[in-house]
Amino acid sequence: MAIATADPIATRTIDGRESCARDTRCDKALVIGDDIGVFLSVARSLGRAGVDVDVATCGENYPGLSSRYVQNVRILPPYLTQPSNWLAALQALTEREEYRLIIPTSDSSLGLLALAAETIGRDKLAIPNDQALAAFTSKSRTRALAASLAVKIAQGRNCVASSEAFELFADGPFPQVLKPSQPYVTGGRDAKTSASIVHTPEQLSTAMKKFEGREIVVENFFAGEGVGVSVLAKRGEVRRAWQHRRLAAAGEAGRSSRRIGESPDPVLLRDVYALSRATDLTGVAMFEFRQDPATRDHILLEVNPRFWGSLALAVSSDADFPALLWQMLTGGSVGKAEEVPVQSIPMISLSADLDRLSDGSPGLVNSIRRSVDVIALLARAKLSPSRFDGWAKDDPRPHWAEVGQVAARLRQAAMRRLF
Known part of the structure; x- marks a missing residue:
């Protein structure tokens, strides 16, 4: 360019x-x-x-x-x-x-x-290095690499979103997941285009129109919980690994709003190590899986070769990835550590959880219930700030600034309903 x-x-x-x-x-x-x-x-x-x-x-x-x-x-x-x-x-x-x-x-x-x-x-x-960037910034290339390494992925295929592609998938099975191969397009209108989970042919048609002309991946939906394994690696060798589990999200395919840290799953780590070695990964990345809590079966969803949304929880668990990345890239040494302390207390993203609670079915009863939940969330942010991503004991101002923005947003919404 x-x-x-x-x-x-x-x-x-x-x-x-x-x-x-x-x-x-x-x-x-x-x-x-x-x-x-x-x-x-x-x-x-x-x-x-x-x-x-x-x-x-x-x-x-x-x-x-x-x-x-x-x-x-x-x-x-x-x-x-x-x-x-x-x-x-x-x-x-x-x-x-x-x-x-x-x-x-x-x-x-x-x-x-x-x-x-x-x-x-x-x-x-x-x-990250060019090889890792090429593999992990394209959903289709990530799937191809995972398949070559026997890393489990959902059944699916690549195509260009169009009316012809709709005909290929209109008979199901549903639900299906449609996601752009590259979430960000330079010069596009959106910072990122999120995946769509569709349950009917009508929803599939709408999603195909949303992605019209773009390369997409269409996958069978895999039921389970979202699990992220975050790493710092150098030349394919993982130096730090940390895991979190999604507890709530803003929409079926939206960003997580509540998470908890946990000990890394050895089976997921095996897949992460294989993908890191295959791409000679140097830098940070978050490997996102969906895992069945009963059977522990899993699939790889995607890899984000950058810092991730649950980073505040990682840092609070002493998995201090930004400082470690700085140290590694500016000439310092980072020894390999298999275990890091786990923050077992769930943490909340105030803005994401507000979006989650604000989204729902129409109707007066549902609207009242959402309002009560949102007010309770704001009260919790004021009374228990340490449970929120924006809080830090040595740096409280961002949390209170976010609380102020949320309170103003609620006041404006109330005024619109009144007038």
């Missing part, structure tokens, strides 16, 4: 916080910020390790930007509508500030940084 000239970069400095002076040498990182969860966990981890953290974002209303560990907020052009300008602004910022690492926190920022590797410098980007 050609890099176009960008407008000057806007900078918001966090008043009253110490940061490295422009004429001194220090460890500096730039984290690409998208929402409160992932970038905040990265900023806190690196900040505690003595790294000076800036956040690059297209918006200024994220609660995580109030963190004591965010030194500067760098406002870049919107990457969804202006990817070339975004890359140009990022290049200028990187040259000016001399960051040691630039860290993505979403599929979109990962994809854009991969495009900028030659321009900015591959050694400055905290993204």
